[in-house]
Amino acid sequence: MNELLRSYGRGLTGLFVGLTIVWLAVLVIVPQAMMLEQSLWSKERGSEISLRIDRAYTELETAKFDLAGDLAPDKKAELEDAVSRLEAEIAELEAQEQDPPKVYGLQNYTKMSGLHFNIFVKTIAYAALVTLLALVVCYPIAYAVAHLSTPRKAALLLLGLTIPYAINELLRVYAWLMILDYQGVINSFLAAIGFVSFEAKTWVPFLEYSGSVFVAMIYAYILFMVFPIYNTLETLDRNQIEAAKDLGGSIWLTHRRVVIPHAKPGIAVGCIMTFMLSAGSYAVPQIMTRGKSGDWFSQLIYRQFFESFNWNVGAAYSFTLLIACIVFIFLMMAIFKVGIRDIAK
Amino acid sequence: MSAQSSENRVAQAILNGYLAVFFLYMFAPLIVMSLAAFNAYDYPSVTQWRGWTLKWFSALAEDDRILIGLQNTVVVALGVIVISLPLGLAGAFILTRLQSRWTGLLYAALVSPILTPGIILGISTLIFWRNFDVPGGLFLTVLAQSSFIASYSMLLFMARLQRQDRVLEEAALDLGGSNLLVFRRITLPFLYPTIATASVIAFLQSIENYNTTVFAIGGDWTLVTEIGSRFRFGLSPVINVIGVIFVVLTVVAATLYAYYRERERKRVLAIELELRAMDRQARLAAKRRGPEADETAVPLPARA
Numbered sequence A: 001m002n003e004l005l006r007s008y009g010r011g012l013t014g015l016f017v018g019l020t021i022v023w024l025a026v027l028v029i030v031p032q033a034m035m036l037e038q039s040l041w042s043k044e045r046g047s048e049i050s051l052r053i054d055r056a057y058t059e060l061e062t063a064k065f066d067l068a069g070d071l072a073p074d075k076k077a078e079l080e081d082a083v084s085r086l087e088a089e090i091a092e093l094e095a096q097e098q099d100p101p102k103v104y105g106l107q108n109y110t111k112m113s114g115l116h117f118n119i120f121v122k123t124i125a126y127a128a129l130v131t132l133l134a135l136v137v138c139y140p141i142a143y144a145v146a147h148l149s150t151p152r153k154a155a156l157l158l159l160g161l162t163i164p165y166a167i168n169e170l171l172r173v174y175a176w177l178m179i180l181d182y183q184g185v186i187n188s189f190l191a192a193i194g195f196v197s198f199e200a201k202t203w204v205p206f207l208e209y210s211g212s213v214f215v216a217m218i219y220a221y222i223l224f225m226v227f228p229i230y231n232t233l234e235t236l237d238r239n240q241i242e243a244a245k246d247l248g249g250s251i252w253l254t255h256r257r258v259v260i261p262h263a264k265p266g267i268a269v270g271c272i273m274t275f276m277l278s279a280g281s282y283a284v285p286q287i288m289t290r291g292k293s294g295d296w297f298s299q300l301i302y303r304q305f306f307e308s309f310n311w312n313v314g315a316a317y318s319f320t321l322l323i324a325c326i327v328f329i330f331l332m333m334a335i336f337k338v339g340i341r342d343i344a345k
Numbered sequence B: 001m002s003a004q005s006s007e008n009r010v011a012q013a014i015l016n017g018y019l020a021v022f023f024l025y026m027f028a029p030l031i032v033m034s035l036a037a038f039n040a041y042d043y044p045s046v047t048q049w050r051g052w053t054l055k056w057f058s059a060l061a062e063d064d065r066i067l068i069g070l071q072n073t074v075v076v077a078l079g080v081i082v083i084s085l086p087l088g089l090a091g092a093f094i095l096t097r098l099q100s101r102w103t104g105l106l107y108a109a110l111v112s113p114i115l116t117p118g119i120i121l122g123i124s125t126l127i128f129w130r131n132f133d134v135p136g137g138l139f140l141t142v143l144a145q146s147s148f149i150a151s152y153s154m155l156l157f158m159a160r161l162q163r164q165d166r167v168l169e170e171a172a173l174d175l176g177g178s179n180l181l182v183f184r185r186i187t188l189p190f191l192y193p194t195i196a197t198a199s200v201i202a203f204l205q206s207i208e209n210y211n212t213t214v215f216a217i218g219g220d221w222t223l224v225t226e227i228g229s230r231f232r233f234g235l236s237p238v239i240n241v242i243g244v245i246f247v248v249l250t251v252v253a254a255t256l257y258a259y260y261r262e263r264e265r266k267r268v269l270a271i272e273l274e275l276r277a278m279d280r281q282a283r284l285a286a287k288r289r290g291p292e293a294d295e296t297a298v299p300l301p302a303r304a
Helices: A002-039 A047-068 A073-098 A114-148 A151-166 A169-180 A185-192 A211-221 A223-234 A238-246 A251-279 A283-288 A297-306 A311-335 B002-036 B055-061 B064-097 B103-115 B118-130 B138-162 B167-174 B179-207 B223-230 B238-289 B291-296
Strands: A041-043 A102-104
Touching (some): A002 B118, A002 B167, A041 A311, A047 A073, A151 B002, A169 B002, A169 B223, A211 A223, A251 A311, A311 B118, B064 B179
Antiparallel strands (some): A041 A102
């Protein structure tokens, strides 16, 4: 703090601290805390309360009917009392029905149906598989660009990697929709070689398989794996690889003992980014199913907010997803033995 | 030895083939998508070819929702730059200068939005502002996007600040410059290139964001959320035209950048060669004058 004050003086330091606090509070911590709070209560509009209201109304009607008859004064006063009491009770119950009290608890989490829970597990498993495949596909690419190419060729390859990266996620996925569609590129190719026939409607309904979401997702997020690994591999001294080779190490051994240990932070970042993006992806499943159905957890969350208008359950599902991502981050940090400082670079 | 070199050659060949397949995988879908923008067929397709046409380009020019969406996209992106750059800069100053055991925690908190799924950033923003009766819309979109784009800006500023030579600031302070003057005349100019880079990156991140935006946008729309809703209602080759425009802009920008880098590299190389030549001439001249005059020739470093 002293160093800050000395360099920038009270005014500027105060401004920096203030801005950072506002950022943390208004944009990060308080919204997340409120999401958690929202997920921890619900308003139960039980059927019990409306039954009680109905019963009170019946009693009220009876009392009023009795009042209309010929009665002794003391009996009449008693009934009038009963009427005003019932009217007050009804008003209170109706207010409660309009705005039921918040009930705190874990009910939004525990109420998750078997179907929704299956979707959650499937989403996490798919995201993990996407991450693994992306790693396997990307590692050789990152290594080739960083170490095996001449500077000119490397620049060209990087350019080739940047172009798809810069094109919008939706449009990138959309391209796959066109390829896998009923009369898309693959089905037309299959028809041309006589495997399927459009007349007989024997085309392959790729888009109905959840695998199509999977293919598009690898395509959409693969570059988030390439770039972090490339960045760490670029800093690896080429002499170390040469030395390993001269000492008789095979290609496999060189990678296992020299290159991969050096690339660890990049691999961790790539895995975390890819997992987070695929587990939380709303765009990819939405487009591959043309917005009609699709069971990805993010779509479930969207429907809770904007179709069922059940924000409490939606918040609980969001928080569940967030926890899954945090667990994954810690898992990666433990597996690759890297700290948070190495991660966000 | 020969066994190893042949092993290397095989490995190189496999790798080259792999690179070719990989780039085909990356680019073929983009080519398919672009081609369909020129097909006269009403539904985006390359397989049902009805002849070349440019009519989808004029259809795009008349599509009001898309044009308004584009306008909203730019407004949101500018808002994001205005909010996230100062926040990122403030965070970077604190993290690079604060020596405390809380620094690690603060760092983790400030980069956490990058590691949070985008939909959750949108949702939490929506829930937070409902308490103040602010519904989803462009304003909330700006805030939701800024929460993670500020973190990216912060990382860029931190990388720059870590390379800063503090001697200049110290000297200016010792000479009696006020803190504000030193900040304005020394620190900020040092950061100008990063401010430019961070603005460009914030702009690009903002215009292509979908997952956060779709939750915070409410009844408004940006170009990307409009594209998203077209998949549900009325898919037409107009979307492919937008894709073509994106592809062309990206290729042009990337090529210009690569060209600029190459020219810069050549310029540096040319200066280096010129300096070497001058150095050589100076040495020759010194030699001609005799060995005792050798000290007048200033030897240049081998690399500029």
